Amino acid sequence: MTSASDFEDPIRKRIFPFPSPHFLSIDVLDRPTADRLLDLADAMVAVNRQDEKKLSLLRGRTLVNLFFENSTRTQMSFELAGKRLGADTMNMAARTSSIAKGETLIDTAMTINAMQPDLLVVRHSASGAADLLSQKVSCAVINAGDGWHEHPTQALLDALTLRRAFPTIEGLTVAICGDVLHSRVARSNVLLLQLLGARVRLVGPPTLMPSEVERWGADVFHDMKAGVAGANVIMMLRLQLERMDGAFVPSTREYFRFYGLDAEKLALAAPGVRVMHPGPMNRGVEIDSGVADDPKVSLIRDQVEMGVAARMAILAALAARRPNAA
Amino acid sequence: MAISLTTPSATPSRPTAFLNARLVDPESGYDGPGSLIIAEGVIVDVARRPGLENLSPDVRTIDCNGAMLAPGLIDLRAKTGEPGAEPKETLKSAARAAAAGGVTSIVVQPDTDPAIDGPAMVDFILRRARDIDLVHVYPAGAATQGCRGEKMTEIGLMREAGAVYFTDGDHTLVNSKVLRRILSYAKAFDTLVAHRPVDTYLSAGTCVTEGEFAARAGLSAAPAIAERIMLERDLALAELTGARLMVDQITTADALESLQRAQSRGVRAIATASINHLSFNELDTGAYRTFFRLDPPLRRESDRQALIDAVSSGLAPIIVSAHNPLPAEDKRLPFSEASPGAVGLETLLPALLQLHHDGRVRLIDLIRAVTLAPAEALGLQTGRLSPGAPADLVLCDLGAPLVVDADRLISKSKNSPFDGRRLQGQVIMTLVDGRIVHHIRD
Numbered sequence: 001m002t003s004a005s006d007f008e009d010p011i012r013k014r015i016f017p018f019p020s021p022h023f024l025s026i027d028v029l030d031r032p033t034a035d036r037l038l039d040l041a042d043a044m045v046a047v048n049r050q051d052e053k054k055l056s057l058l059r060g061r062t063l064v065n066l067f068f069e070n071s072t073r074t075q076m077s078f079e080l081a082g083k084r085l086g087a088d089t090m091n092m093a094a095r096t097s098s099i100a101k102g103e104t105l106i107d108t109a110m111t112i113n114a115m116q117p118d119l120l121v122v123r124h125s126a127s128g129a130a131d132l133l134s135q136k137v138s139c140a141v142i143n144a145g146d147g148w149h150e151h152p153t154q155a156l157l158d159a160l161t162l163r164r165a166f167p168t169i170e171g172l173t174v175a176i177c178g179d180v181l182h183s184r185v186a187r188s189n190v191l192l193l194q195l196l197g198a199r200v201r202l203v204g205p206p207t208l209m210p211s212e213v214e215r216w217g218a219d220v221f222h223d224m225k226a227g228v229a230g231a232n233v234i235m236m237l238r239l240q241l242e243r244m245d246g247a248f249v250p251s252t253r254e255y256f257r258f259y260g261l262d263a264e265k266l267a268l269a270a271p272g273v274r275v276m277h278p279g280p281m282n283r284g285v286e287i288d289s290g291v292a293d294d295p296k297v298s299l300i301r302d303q304v305e306m307g308v309a310a311r312m313a314i315l316a317a318l319a320a321r322r323p324n325a326a
Numbered sequence: 327m328a329i330s331l332t333t334p335s336a337t338p339s340r341p342t343a344f345l346n347a348r349l350v351d352p353e354s355g356y357d358g359p360g361s362l363i364i365a366e367g368v369i370v371d372v373a374r375r376p377g378l379e380n381l382s383p384d385v386r387t388i389d390c391n392g393a394m395l396a397p398g399l400i401d402l403r404a405k406t407g408e409p410g411a412e413p414k415e416t417l418k419s420a421a422r423a424a425a426a427g428g429v430t431s432i433v434v435q436p437d438t439d440p441a442i443d444g445p446a447m448v449d450f451i452l453r454r455a456r457d458i459d460l461v462h463v464y465p466a467g468a469a470t471q472g473c474r475g476e477k478m479t480e481i482g483l484m485r486e487a488g489a490v491y492f493t494d495g496d497h498t499l500v501n502s503k504v505l506r507r508i509l510s511y512a513k514a515f516d517t518l519v520a521h522r523p524v525d526t527y528l529s530a531g532t533c534v535t536e537g538e539f540a541a542r543a544g545l546s547a548a549p550a551i552a553e554r555i556m557l558e559r560d561l562a563l564a565e566l567t568g569a570r571l572m573v574d575q576i577t578t579a580d581a582l583e584s585l586q587r588a589q590s591r592g593v594r595a596i597a598t599a600s601i602n603h604l605s606f607n608e609l610d611t612g613a614y615r616t617f618f619r620l621d622p623p624l625r626r627e628s629d630r631q632a633l634i635d636a637v638s639s640g641l642a643p644i645i646v647s648a649h650n651p652l653p654a655e656d657k658r659l660p661f662s663e664a665s666p667g668a669v670g671l672e673t674l675l676p677a678l679l680q681l682h683h684d685g686r687v688r689l690i691d692l693i694r695a696v697t698l699a700p701a702e703a704l705g706l707q708t709g710r711l712s713p714g715a716p717a718d719l720v721l722c723d724l725g726a727p728l729v730v731d732a733d734r735l736i737s738k739s740k741n742s743p744f745d746g747r748r749l750q751g752q753v754i755m756t757l758v759d760g761r762i763v764h765h766i767r768d
Contacts, residue, residue: 104659126660126663127543127544127661127662131614132614132659132660148545149544211540212541215538
């Protein structure tokens with residue numbers, strides 16, 4: 001029988017104070033910090049797989065989830081991460097709060113700030129909202145998705161997933177496919193995967209590609225078959241249903257025919273290819289169920305598991321740089 | 327800089343001599359040492375030498391110590407909140423801000439609530455301006471009723487009442503038939519019609535210019551070409567009708583090319599450039615700083631450079647402040663939700679002078695763009711240093727360092743993108759019709 005402190009030791013050894021007061025974008029990471037963060041997250045995976053999952057690292061700390069956009073998995077993942085680190089966590093959803101009564105983002109932030117939380121997780125539909133909030137509060141802010149801008153913890157969990165599925169991320173060819181234009185997941189992933197030495201491809205119809213995307217240092221493909229040919233990893237992006245019906249693509253069936261991932265397109269990838277999706281999936285729109293559910297190929301469930309570990313790592317590192325950190 | 331007045335009290339009737347000044351007069355093309363005498367609210371004598379002999383003892387003298395004495399600035403595009411949104415800015419606070427910035431004439435925009443869309447509203451603005459009695463305030467009249475872009479206003483009656491040009495301000499005239507009729511009709515009165523060109527289908531719901539910056543920031547963006555697309559239509563309609571078109575705040579290199587082509591075919595179109603687009607590019611937005619959210623949005627550096635060249639060459643001969651006061655609650659929001667616009671009356675001259683200090687544009691060309699050029703566009707007598715012209719003057723220490731502090735602006739709204747910037751050029755004194763309306767005391 002091991003005591004709590006015994007299994008916390010390997011974790012404690014890996015904790016380091018995060019170099020930035022907030023985690024708003026992947027661009028605050030350099031290679032050594034990214035590696036340390038992923039090492040820490042890796043250690044958290046082991047904790048999450050044992051019966052006793054509760055650590056005391058963040059005991060006494062308060063984590064607030066402030067979600068202005070609906071989310072199930074990200075919010076749950078952060079809540080669980082906070083709880084497993086021993087923090088008190090609470091959720092605030094826009095629908096049920098004073099935001100629905102017309103309070104502004106900053107007023108809400110000031111109100112929450114006055115209650116002295118240590119960590120504030122924010123999701124908002126406007127790009128830059130987490131950045132704005134971070135200027136007005138005294139706690140550490142974690143961006144859980146701001147508009148089309150970034151979703152840095154998603155990139156972190158994706159990197160953790162890949163690190164565990166492949167010997168190294170260095171040199172992997174990763175094809176990110178679908179609605180790159182509106183995807184914060186794609187932006188964060190391009191930054192982190194390139195930092196970690198992967199070759200990134202962006203695949204999708206021209207209407208769903210940001211302008212001057214060729215300057216992101218990724219190879220751009222409008223033909224998905226060419227885009228996935230020889231890829232080690234295919235990362236599918238969710239296509240919002242309101243973007244179909246002639247707005248950005250003509251129809252669901254046309255999109256699936258040319259940009260959906262099915263067995264035929266998958267066969268063009270490198271041997272041992274793995275498939276990822278940030279969820280929630282639109283089966284039959286961007287991904288075929290047979291591919292998504294194939295345990296030999298799909299990493300989608302691993303991603304969800306790694307999400308909790310990756311978030312535990314960033315929460316612990318941010319808390320370690322707070323004043324009075326244990 | 328110490329500016330000494332021989333007598334502290336000033337009456338407009340008493341002659342005043344400005345000695346030892348650097349006169350900058352775009353009408354004569356003179357930029358050099360000189361002196362100038364005003365009396366009864368007008369300029370009575372201009373001399374190209376620093377001192378004047380045999381001055382009568384009742385002439386008050388002001389030693390300018392080499393500071394620039396130029397015609398007071400004329401700003402063809404200032405928004406206030408009056409009527410309808412007075413907490414943002416009143417005509418009085420705008421006039422005080424103008425005086426502090428060396429701006430002696432402002433043209434206020436008609437897209438207020440209610441809009442300046444009839445002779446009574448024009449008269450309202452003029453009466454308020456008379457009561458405030460600080461700087462010249464000219465109303466621009468709405469081109470369509472309520473600035474709704476549908477029905478033409480009483481252009482002739484408003485012109486008689488004192489409207490100096492016609493525009494729907496920030497509202498786009500989407501309907502080509504409506505703009506065509508306005509241009510045709512305005513031609514009968516030889517009045518200027520202003521329109522800011524943008525294809526609203528491309529720009530709707532966007533907040534920045536399409537490109538690498540917007541894509542990385544994840545902000546919804548309109549292509550820069552949205553300006554040229556609408557400008558080509560506007561120029562074609564100006565050609566069709568033979569009317570005088572003022573392109574409001576041209577911002578892109580592409581649009582400038584279109585304008586040049588049209589001008590070479592004889593189309594009667596001129597353009598204004600906003601001080602913001604001459605001073606900043608899209609990268610100044612940085613991490614979602616909403617004071618840089620403007621409409622039109624900031625462009626790339628190559629566009630800014632093309633715009634500066636256009637001011638030098640006379641393709642965009644007029645510089646405007648695009649003064650648009652917005653309260654904190656309209657700016658302390660996520661970038662895409664913030665209102666576009668910036669205050670600019672008080673910073674117009676020092677911001678302009680950066681282009682001179684950088685050696686980019688000749689001082690006299692910059693001064694022309696905010697004095698003589700707008701005066702000629704509207705047919706005003708001011709904007710020049712010649713005997714008989716109104717004594718609307720600005721005295722400015724060109725080299726004086728200045729750190730802009732938005733909180734200390736006179737404007738009721740503090741949304742200045744120049745906040746915290748180090749500029750050079752301090753307005754020492756502003757005179758309107760020979761009367762001192764602003765004076766910095768040491």
